[in-house]
Amino acid sequence: MKNVDTLIESAAELAERGLSKGEIADELNVSRETASWLVERSGTTSEPEPRITEATSPQDIHVDWKDIGRDSNRLTHVSQAMADIISKEGKNVRLTVGIEKAGVPLATIVARELDTDLSAYAPAKHQWDEGDIDDLGGGFSRNFSPINDQECYIVDDTITSGTTLRETIKAIRARGGEPVGCVVLVDKQGLEEIDGVPVYSLINVVSVGREE
Numbered sequence: 001m002k003n004v005d006t007l008i009e010s011a012a013e014l015a016e017r018g019l020s021k022g023e024i025a026d027e028l029n030v031s032r033e034t035a036s037w038l039v040e041r042s043g044t045t046s047e048p049e050p051r052i053t054e055a056t057s058p059q060d061i062h063v064d065w066k067d068i069g070r071d072s073n074r075l076t077h078v079s080q081a082m083a084d085i086i087s088k089e090g091k092n093v094r095l096t097v098g099i100e101k102a103g104v105p106l107a108t109i110v111a112r113e114l115d116t117d118l119s120a121y122a123p124a125k126h127q128w129d130e131g132d133i134d135d136l137g138g139g140f141s142r143n144f145s146p147i148n149d150q151e152c153y154i155v156d157d158t159i160t161s162g163t164t165l166r167e168t169i170k171a172i173r174a175r176g177g178e179p180v181g182c183v184v185l186v187d188k189q190g191l192e193e194i195d196g197v198p199v200y201s202l203i204n205v206v207s208v209g210r211e212e
Contacts (some may be wrong), residue, residue, distance in 0.1 A: 011035065012042035022125035027101075031160045034060040061205055063158050063186045069105065078202070079109030082183045085200045086153050087114055089181030095145060095152035097121055097179070099168055106185070107155035117145035119152070121171060123164045138167060140175070149176035159187040159201070162194055169195050 014024045025035035068074045097119045098107025104120050111118040120141040140147065154168055169179050179197045187201035 008038050008042045011038035015039050015042065025125060025160075028062060030060050030062055060160070061188050063188075065157065065185060068185075069102070075105060076109055078185065079106045080113055081202060082106060082155065082185070082200075083110040083113035085202070086110065086155075086181050086183040089153070089198055090151055093151050093153060093180055095119055095147070095150045095177070097147075097152050097154045097168065097172060099123060099154065099156040099164060100141075102158075103156035103184075106157060110153065110155050110183070114153070116153070119147060120144045121168050123167055125164060138171060140171070147172055147175035147177040151178050151180050154179050154182040154197070156182070156184045157186070159184050159189055159191060159199070162189055162191055165194050165197075165199070169197055 010028060011024055014027055015021075019027065021035045021039055024039065025031060028035065028038070030038070068078050093114070094116050095118075096107050096111040096114065096116045098104035098111075098121070100120055100122045107120075108118060110116075120143070121138060122141065123138040152172060154165065154172070156165065156168075159165060165182055169182075172179050181198045181200065182194065183200045185201065186203045186205060187199065188205045190204055190206060191199045193199055
């Protein structure tokens with residue numbers, strides 16, 4: 001199990017390897033804001049270390065699924081469950097879109113199970129370090145199947161805010177495609193749909209607390 005100190009060390013290691021804060025967020029399955037906080041706490045930036053208070057510390061949940069990802073059998077079984085869930089949406093869907101990086105291995109097995117082609121989308125957050133992410137853009141890999149006006153499934157590992165899925169849906173529609181459903185391992189938001197597209201998850205995280 002990772003505690004916050006371990007996450008800070010991991011963020012420092014990733015930052016020293018040259019990863020952007022958006023890529024660090026993707027690697028650690030946390031929000032971009034949490035990734036920034038972890039990097040700043042690690043001392044790998046020239047910015048002064050912020051004084052941490054209850055008000056300034058991030059409210060986030062770290063998801064560590066490496067024990068699934070490191071074993072091909074486990075990854076296959078979990079992805080088969082994801083394929084089973086998403087298969088109820090749409091008929092004769094011929095394309096599965098995996099969101100890089102972690103969503104692509106899952107999407108590869110989902111595509112095999114559902115007998116579809118495979119596409120891969122790199123979201124804008126991989127380029128993000130500071131500032132407005134809307135000024136950046138993602139893109140589809142030319143090494144995989146193009147969208148070509150097809151209906152498709154979308155596969156990712158974790159929903160933190162829903163921004164990446166929303167971006168992917170928009171990018172697919174811009175290419176003439178239409179997502180019929182999204183499926184993820186873990187949903188931190190408890191979303192049922194994004195921009196009219198149904199969302200499914202194997203695990204739905206619910207934060208429970210008292211209202212002040």
